[in-house]
Amino acid sequence: MSRIRSAGAALTGITLALALAACGADSDPLKDDSGSSSSSAVTVGSANFAESELLAEIYAQALESKKVEVKRSFNIGARELYLKALQDGSIDLLPEYNGALLSALATGGAPEGVSSPTDVYAALQKVLPKDTVTLEQSAAEDKDTLSVTQATATKHNLTSIEDLKAVAGQLVIGAGPEWAERYQGLKGLKAVYGVEFKQFKPLDAGGPLTVNALVDGDIDVGNVFSTDSAIATNKLVVLKDPKNLYLAENILPLIRTEANNPTVSGALNAVSAKLTTENLTTYLARVQVDKQDTATVAKAFLTDSGLI
Amino acid sequence: MNLSYLLDPAHWNLTAPGSLPQLLLSHLGYVALALLIGTVIALPVGLYIGHTGRGSFIAINAGNAGRSLPTLGLLMLMVTLLGLGLTPVLIALTVLVIPPILTSAYAGMRTLDQQVIDAARGMGMRPWQVLTRVEFPMALPVLMSGFRNAALQVVATATVAAAVGLNGLGRLLIDGLAVNDYSRVLAGAIVVAVLAIALDLFFALVQRWIVSPGLSGRVRARARARRATT
Numbered sequence: 001m002s003r004i005r006s007a008g009a010a011l012t013g014i015t016l017a018l019a020l021a022a023c024g025a026d027s028d029p030l031k032d033d034s035g036s037s038s039s040s041a042v043t044v045g046s047a048n049f050a051e052s053e054l055l056a057e058i059y060a061q062a063l064e065s066k067k068v069e070v071k072r073s074f075n076i077g078a079r080e081l082y083l084k085a086l087q088d089g090s091i092d093l094l095p096e097y098n099g100a101l102l103s104a105l106a107t108g109g110a111p112e113g114v115s116s117p118t119d120v121y122a123a124l125q126k127v128l129p130k131d132t133v134t135l136e137q138s139a140a141e142d143k144d145t146l147s148v149t150q151a152t153a154t155k156h157n158l159t160s161i162e163d164l165k166a167v168a169g170q171l172v173i174g175a176g177p178e179w180a181e182r183y184q185g186l187k188g189l190k191a192v193y194g195v196e197f198k199q200f201k202p203l204d205a206g207g208p209l210t211v212n213a214l215v216d217g218d219i220d221v222g223n224v225f226s227t228d229s230a231i232a233t234n235k236l237v238v239l240k241d242p243k244n245l246y247l248a249e250n251i252l253p254l255i256r257t258e259a260n261n262p263t264v265s266g267a268l269n270a271v272s273a274k275l276t277t278e279n280l281t282t283y284l285a286r287v288q289v290d291k292q293d294t295a296t297v298a299k300a301f302l303t304d305s306g307l308i
Numbered sequence: 309m310n311l312s313y314l315l316d317p318a319h320w321n322l323t324a325p326g327s328l329p330q331l332l333l334s335h336l337g338y339v340a341l342a343l344l345i346g347t348v349i350a351l352p353v354g355l356y357i358g359h360t361g362r363g364s365f366i367a368i369n370a371g372n373a374g375r376s377l378p379t380l381g382l383l384m385l386m387v388t389l390l391g392l393g394l395t396p397v398l399i400a401l402t403v404l405v406i407p408p409i410l411t412s413a414y415a416g417m418r419t420l421d422q423q424v425i426d427a428a429r430g431m432g433m434r435p436w437q438v439l440t441r442v443e444f445p446m447a448l449p450v451l452m453s454g455f456r457n458a459a460l461q462v463v464a465t466a467t468v469a470a471a472v473g474l475n476g477l478g479r480l481l482i483d484g485l486a487v488n489d490y491s492r493v494l495a496g497a498i499v500v501a502v503l504a505i506a507l508d509l510f511f512a513l514v515q516r517w518i519v520s521p522g523l524s525g526r527v528r529a530r531a532r533a534r535r536a537t538t
Contacts, residue, residue, distance in 0.1 A: 174473065176486055177470075177479075177482050177483040177486040177487075178483070178486040178487045180483070181483075181487055182487070201392065201473035202470070202473055202479070202482070202483065203392075203472070203473050204471075205486075209384075209387065209472065209473075212387070212388060212391075213391070213392050213473075216391040216392075217391075218391050218392040218393070219392075
């Protein structure tokens with residue numbers, strides 16, 4: 001797909017070059033149509049995973065319904081890449097996660113002890129890249145959870161991470177390999193909850209490997225993301241995190257200051273007001289499980305929420 | 309290039325879990341097991357096909373099909389079917405090991421000088437003796453090159469074990485990427501490359517030792533050298 005896209009871009013480039021050559025010496029070769037209109041159009045970007053793309057499409061359609069001109073530049077890549085694209089102005093707007101963004105921007109990662117949604121939001125304001133602002137954050141969170149199967153929960157009487165303390169010595173935990181070393185992983189579990197597991201199996205970050213291992217009983221406790229439809233499909237029990245070890249990961253729009261205006265922020269804040277972890281999970285499952293088109297699902301979300 | 313992870317003495321501590329020597333050992337363990345199982349399966353089949361000439365299409369097609377299977381994909385499939393553990397990793401690696409050994413055993417047997425086999429039969433050797441005392445020793449150079457090929461591939465590919473929660477040198481690559489520690493990734497890449505070269509040199513020595521001097525051309529070279537000095 002990216003090959004097709006870049007081939008298309010190359011073709012456009014050649015056509016543009018030919019067209020410009022035909023224009024003659026009096027026109028500025030560096031000035032093209034898209035350049036002059038981009039001052040009013042908002043370019044929406046996204047990271048390279050389904051949830052980010054769905055959120056970006058929701059933002060884009062919400063803006064379009066308010067007659068804002070929108071360009072889409074989805075599926076950019078990891079945070080390092082799309083933050084650069086945001087700073088150099090190739091994109092204007094992105095869906096972000098407050099905790100993950102804070103960890104990426106603050107030197108040395110997110111400060112310990114900052115984990116509730118409001119604390120994270122406040123800490124984030126101090127480290128935002130130049131010329132960018134965050135709009136209102138939504139209640140929807142895609143965050144790390146410790147999840148167990150219904151059977152394990154019943155057997156050991158588990159509802160919260162605190163309940164693990166007594167039985168963790170018999171249990172195996174599976175998560176992304178980075179859990180062995182970062183604070184929002186095994187270290188924090190030990191420091192905050194006094195929980196030490198019998199064994200740690202480095203698997204994938206909330207992916208199919210972890211979910212399958214959990215369902216098969218190869219691991220007893222797994223790191224699954226809170227908007228993963230696998231939680232509902234497999235009837236997993238998400239353990240509560242009463243001491244807020246895991247960073248809040250509220251979804252919020254990150255936007256370049258020059259692209260922000262009352263119409264734009266009004267439309268995006270209205271989206272944030274309607275987003276919840278539960279409805280995001282449902283709509284994301286329509287993309288990931290039912291394989292529906294992102295644009296269709298985004299439109300359904302906006303229509304169902306009464307936003308368009 | 310940042311070699312700090314590789315050169316840190318703390319990472320060479322034999323007793324610390326997850327240290328370089330421990331990862332190296334577990335890596336070698338996967339490699340040895342996969343090579344052993346692969347040889348036990350592929351060698352008899354390859355020799356049989358080479359000796360009788362029957363079923364050579366199996367050797368050729370199994371070889372080609374086995375080589376084109378992506379190991380990581382096969383591993384994930386096996387984990388989905390069998391759950392986590394050593395078995396899915398060994399299956400995926402064994403599938404990688406079988407084709408070069410099978411095809412080289414077959415090719416080594418088929419390219420033998422037919423006159424030598426006739427001569428062996430003429431001396432009254434039984435088929436089993438022809439196989440074990442003439443054909444197999446003469447096929448050894450080609451067979452060993454297939455085995456070394458298999459060993460090289462499996463040393464590099466055994467890093468996938470870390471993707472499903474096992475150890476081995478792949479831990480350095482996967483953990484290093486997960487925590488943005490490129491010095492660790494580099495350490496893993498270097499150790500795997502050095503291990504591959506060392507293992508190939510080791511098997512080259514083994515080959516020199518087990519292949520009959522009459523076949524390797526060393527005797528003739530030595531005789532020539534002796535003639536030249538006298």
